[in-house]
Amino acid sequence: MDLTLDLAAQLTWTGLASSSSYCLFALAFALVLKVNRIWNFAQAGLMVVAYFAMFIAFRWLGLSPLPGAILGAITTILAAMALEYWGFRILRQRNSSVLTFFIFTIAMSQFLIYMAELIFGTDPKTLFPSIIAPVRFVGPVVVSDWDLIALSLTVTLVGALWLFLRKTREGKALIAVSDEPDLAEMYGMNKDRAYLVSMALAAILMSAGMYLIGTKAAIFPSTPLSQFMIFAVIATIIGGIGNIFAAGIAGIFLALLQSYSILVIASKWQILLLYILIFVVIILFPQGVKLKLGKRGPARKAGQLPPADDVAEKAS
Amino acid sequence: MIEFLLTLAILAGINVLLACGFNLILGYGGLVSVAQPVFYAIGAYSSALLSMKLGLPVPLAMVLGALIAAIASFGLSLPSLRVSGDYLVIASMGFQLGIIHIINNVEFTGAASGLSGIVSAIESPWRSQIYAGTIIAICAVTILAIRWLVTGPYGRAITAMRNDEEVFASLGRDAVHIKVTLFAVGSGIAGLAGGLYAHYFLFLTPDQYGIFSSATLLTMVVVGGAATVRGPVLGAIFLTVLPEAIRFLNLPIAVMAPLQGVIFTGLVILFLFVKPEGLFGSKSGGGLDAWQSRAMSSSMRKGAK
Numbered sequence: 001m002d003l004t005l006d007l008a009a010q011l012t013w014t015g016l017a018s019s020s021s022y023c024l025f026a027l028a029f030a031l032v033l034k035v036n037r038i039w040n041f042a043q044a045g046l047m048v049v050a051y052f053a054m055f056i057a058f059r060w061l062g063l064s065p066l067p068g069a070i071l072g073a074i075t076t077i078l079a080a081m082a083l084e085y086w087g088f089r090i091l092r093q094r095n096s097s098v099l100t101f102f103i104f105t106i107a108m109s110q111f112l113i114y115m116a117e118l119i120f121g122t123d124p125k126t127l128f129p130s131i132i133a134p135v136r137f138v139g140p141v142v143v144s145d146w147d148l149i150a151l152s153l154t155v156t157l158v159g160a161l162w163l164f165l166r167k168t169r170e171g172k173a174l175i176a177v178s179d180e181p182d183l184a185e186m187y188g189m190n191k192d193r194a195y196l197v198s199m200a201l202a203a204i205l206m207s208a209g210m211y212l213i214g215t216k217a218a219i220f221p222s223t224p225l226s227q228f229m230i231f232a233v234i235a236t237i238i239g240g241i242g243n244i245f246a247a248g249i250a251g252i253f254l255a256l257l258q259s260y261s262i263l264v265i266a267s268k269w270q271i272l273l274l275y276i277l278i279f280v281v282i283i284l285f286p287q288g289v290k291l292k293l294g295k296r297g298p299a300r301k302a303g304q305l306p307p308a309d310d311v312a313e314k315a316s
Numbered sequence: 317m318i319e320f321l322l323t324l325a326i327l328a329g330i331n332v333l334l335a336c337g338f339n340l341i342l343g344y345g346g347l348v349s350v351a352q353p354v355f356y357a358i359g360a361y362s363s364a365l366l367s368m369k370l371g372l373p374v375p376l377a378m379v380l381g382a383l384i385a386a387i388a389s390f391g392l393s394l395p396s397l398r399v400s401g402d403y404l405v406i407a408s409m410g411f412q413l414g415i416i417h418i419i420n421n422v423e424f425t426g427a428a429s430g431l432s433g434i435v436s437a438i439e440s441p442w443r444s445q446i447y448a449g450t451i452i453a454i455c456a457v458t459i460l461a462i463r464w465l466v467t468g469p470y471g472r473a474i475t476a477m478r479n480d481e482e483v484f485a486s487l488g489r490d491a492v493h494i495k496v497t498l499f500a501v502g503s504g505i506a507g508l509a510g511g512l513y514a515h516y517f518l519f520l521t522p523d524q525y526g527i528f529s530s531a532t533l534l535t536m537v538v539v540g541g542a543a544t545v546r547g548p549v550l551g552a553i554f555l556t557v558l559p560e561a562i563r564f565l566n567l568p569i570a571v572m573a574p575l576q577g578v579i580f581t582g583l584v585i586l587f588l589f590v591k592p593e594g595l596f597g598s599k600s601g602g603g604l605d606a607w608q609s610r611a612m613s614s615s616m617r618k619g620a621k
Binding site: 039090094111 | 342348399413414526574581588
């Protein structure tokens with residue numbers, strides 16, 4: 001396939017629009033990894049909770065988009081906070097190993113996926129009976145209503161998260177706890193509260209991402225674990241572990257890479273690129289691929305990397 | 317009924333082999349890889365394809381499958397010497413998912429629809445009985461070999477490396493050699509288990525070897541008691557047999573599979589909170605303590621500096 005200017009514009013636009021949900025998933029994953037210091041593979045299970053809570057709201061209760069989405073987000077927030085309070089907190093108090101967290105988070109995801117399959121069946125489902133969005137041409141580029149909603153929702157949420165972390169007392173406490181939990185506690189910050197808040201924020205991000213996914217395509221209950229979760233993990237690694245907003249940028253980069261890669265490789269091999277990236281990046285760049293920014297931007301500053309000693313120590 | 321019980325015994329035996337091989341890497345070596353199912357897959361597919369395409373006798377194909385899995389482990393063990401802990405978990409996950417994705421998309425493995433027409437190991441009216449007996453014998457030999465390995469001088473070296481790699485290396489011992497060997501032996505056992513599975517069940521699909529399979533194997537090791545010889549054996553038997561109990565309820569298949577999953581994952585979560593040291597690990601020895609004690613000794617040393 002030859003790359004023309006029109007095709008490049010279309011691929012870029014489609015890639016950007018598709019990247020919105022991936023960006024949100026990556027932000028959610030990176031936030032919990034930074035603040036709670038947990039590779040939260042249970043995020044896939046929470047995505048399932050978000051999706052099927054909205055499914056009930058829209059398809060069973062007949063709610064309109066806004067109240068249905070809010071109901072889904074509230075349900076997910078409660079589930080995420082319950083996971084932190086009755087799961088992570090107890091394991092943390094026991095000084096559990098990384099393996100315990102891995103098993104717990106994967107098992108929790110699978111448990112919620114199996115529950116969804118038991119209740120809703122194993123066939124793919126959309127959030128609304130019809131997912132056809134009106135489209136229009138802007139120059140040579142096809143732009144759908146879904147694209148516009150996805151991008152504006154993502155920009156709004158990312159901006160809100162940035163403001164929250166930079167401008168609010170609660171957000172600053174989150175960053176402080178993520179950098180030095182014990183020191184932050186000595187200064188009167190409640191780290192357990194910070195962990196709960198970060199889970200709640202992640203729940204909002206993943207609910208929004210699942211809303212976007214479910215209004216564009218049908219998914220199986222297992223799709224969040226087999227696809228979206230992996231994507232978020234890779235974006236977090238590429239962005240540099242501990243760097244929240246860089247993970248979001250990496251999510252966008254990966255979606256664009258996937259979008260453009262249809263020019264050179266068959267779609268069935270695209271995901272292999274991501275798996276190779278996980279392996280290569282973690283082995284060669286365990287501190288993440290550093291973005292060459294002349295000066296630390298405020299967004300990077302808000303989600304700054306942990307002390308270099310910590311990362312180097314873990315990588316050794 | 318007898319056939320079902322024999323099949324269950326065969327499956328439990330295969331899981332015992334997998335869990336024992338994994339325990340060598342994870343429990344004794346303290347190498348936190350989750351990619352064990354991929355070596356199971358490599359052994360299964362290699363053995364099946366060698367017998368199908370080249371006409372090799374099944375036992376030879378199984379041995380070669382195990383060897384190929386052991387050699388393939390270098391692809392993970394050598395690069396992973398650079399990283400440890402959660403970094404190794406993620407790197408091994410990328411390795412696993414990448415290989416499974418390739419198996420899922422190339423024609424000669426049967427791609428996503430699976431590999432069928434695999435040569436049976438035994439053609440006999442007593443096929444299941446003979447196979448079950450063979451697997452039990454292989455399990456017994458493997459368990460005894462592992463016991464011999466981990467209780468001898470080499471086993472003490474493995475434990476020393478796991479507990480404090482820096483001190484171990486400072487004594488002039490070669491940690492790299494031990495790590496690579498453990499990966500190769502553990503992966504070879506998984507490859508053998510793969511061959512045994514392939515030539516009995518005669519059908520392979522890439523879905524069997526995904527991330528959930530990693531969590532299942534981890535659970536068998538941890539629930540039984542990591543870094544103990546009998547723990548993973550009993551963990552594998554326990555977690556293979558228990559979810560099968562609801563088979564007798566005669567539920568529709570659409571309900572049965574997820575319900576088995578709910579029971580299995582529910583048990584895993586329960587065990588993590590109620591008995592984290594595993595069924596057969598002591599509070600001061602096996603189970604998850606194997607890593608906790610290592611982390612503690614490491615942090616104590618740092619504190620002393």
